[in-house]
Amino acid sequence: MLYSDHKNKYVNYRSEEFLSDTFFIRSMKEPTEESENFWSEFTKRNPSNIGEFIQAKQILLAIRDDESRMLPDEEVDQLLDRIMDINLGRTNKKRRVVRYWMGVAAGIAACVIAVIMIVQEPGPLTLGQDKILSYVEKNKTINLDDTTVKLIISDQKIIVTEEVEPVIAYDSKEIKLATTEISKAESAEYNQLIVPYGKRSRLTLSDGTKIWVNAGTHLTYPVEFTDTRREIYVSGEVFLDIAHDTDRPFIVKTDNFDIRVLGTKFNVSTYENEINNVVLVSGSVKISQSGKRQDVFLQPNEMFELHEGQSMKKQVNAEYYTSWINGLYIVDNEKLEVVLKRLSKYYGKKIACSPETGQLRCSGKLDLKESLNDILDNLNLKYTSGNNTYKIY
Template identity: 35%
Template sequence: MKEKDYTGYSAEQLLEDDFFMKSFFHPTDESQAFWQEQAHKDEVLAKEIVYVRVILCSVPYRKSTFSSEDKEFLWKRISKTNNKKRLRKYWYSSVAAIFLLLMATGSFYYAKYHKSPELTAIERVQKPECPVETIQLILADEKKVTIEDNNSHLQYNKEGELHINTQKLNTSRKPLTNSNNKSELVYNQLIVPSSKRSFLELADGSKIWVNANTRVVYPVTFDEKQREIYVDGEVYMEVYPDKERPFIVKSKKMDVQVLGTKFNISTYESNQEVSVVLVSGKVNVRTDNSIETVLDPSDRLTYEKGTTDIKKVNVENYISWKDGFYTFDNECFSIVLDKLSNYYGKKITYSGAVGSLRCSGSLNLDEDMIKVLTGLGSTMPIDFTIEREYISVIVKPQK
């Protein structure tokens, strides 16, 4: 198929071409190089490829959103059609028709403001409207459990029974049912506010260290075919291996799929940049622009404004927070201040001169923010002032 010459192909022909569709939804380095070469040879084809990619990105598509009910319904529809080639031709023709319609109404405008993919059940769980000051567990029946311990320990057993700091919590674990009397997963939420951390062990044995200003949505017990949680914030995970049930960490900008591994994910919805640091094993990262990347140990993937970057790092600098410390090795001071701002929930302003300073060391997260900044001021040429809404950090005037 790859020896085929696509010179002169139109958008409609590309949409009906098996190899092109496979290359789009399951890209490889080889297929991407092939299409770049084709586009380089034919300027008209290059434009057609751009048009097709615009329309395919505009069609809501998200592999991971198919529930078992969706698959069952789709299979019944497919079973009614004996001629698979006819079904495939009908699908591609439908996509081509959508393409022509959107092109007529301004495809580029639609591509920029296209509809969001359909949310899965776990993504539809509502975030609390009001911020919390203590660690809070919100159960599926909307019952709220306040946890005073700043380093709480929550543990589920295989039956879904919950213990908080070794004390058993009586909760209803009965599955909900939908209109078809089919059981649905029961989701809880763990909310960890600023300056606090928590630990959560799930029913399958997977362990999650939860950083400050983080929300984790998870089922009491997992589905038989896959394990899935949602994260807004930062967590370090040690996933219990289960080849029959892949583990998926969902977030607003990326999904991370693993079988059994250790990794850190920072995906605050309020931040432009999100990242994954792999400690051991392998993970597959799928960003919201449908690009998939497999990471190796010590890889740090960052994703911001549609651009992905991967670098080798000292993983200890990115996971030490779970033990109550932030460690830095010749790090830009801007990154240190941004991390402190995230952790303590207090805005920190600083100039370019402050941000470009370099620092190494370790900060105790069990201390309050003022004590931490005072300690930094004793070792670095900075001063800080406390305002009502923020903290301002400046370069210390020379005497």
């Protein structure tokens, strides 16, 4: 094959290296069937640098080869200086590469877009720049202690269900929940799904992405994604099976970090006042934190953990963190207080124990299809219950 020598060449490339590569440039600007097949196979392998590939591809496609309208060197330098003042920490090499592509841009507007795409996109956008986070900020009145699952379609239409685990699906024309079907024409730009403690939900988005939503979770997402990117907001816990789309990266935004993928399976837990984590099952993801220059890339069975501003990456058994979608909770030498807090959310009951009891360790597999009483009995715990509260002693 003509391009066989390139097979493993690009797996560690950053965006500026793609933009310096003759084969990549020619493939993007003058694609052939063979080069398209090569890059299609590259993206299907979902390498850890897939985000860098997308950025380089976007900047090339955004710039027309119109040498006659090059910016003067002085204007290019001034523009770069203004952008670099905002985006600190980028290397001189990247500056030279971006400067070249700005030089062949059609005009100042194209230059600004292109440079921001390659220099600024890896980091989370600030609230003022980000549409979905602005929407979330304006609609923060969420009651997770309610007993009903709420799907907020618009200010005028809210669907409420008592189901323990309602299934919701978006297709090309309608929003479906049980026997209810709503035309997308009745929907606002963004929908909200609020799953209280004691309930779960399963959601299929308009692109085919499947989301398992755990108890105590708030999701915000557009009824239809744009042609260039897919973004949702999560507070709580979800498991995602992302529909693969090379041209539209999928971004999960949380209060503390962003997760960027193309097509993969992973779990996200971002409960307030708890350790936040991302656990990867398959594919790869890139995690960006505001104020952090270095992105974190995960491979399968790795976890990114964030606690009190400190982050770390470590090897884990992903099944332990995702088994809840199958009605199981796998515990491996975990503190009892952690187990009880998770059970409290899942069953929607308050569970109290003494600090000493909470430090006890336990291991095993809990069947979440059983009642909370049965779970506590299986853990050999003594307890009293009443008024929606369990007291362990």
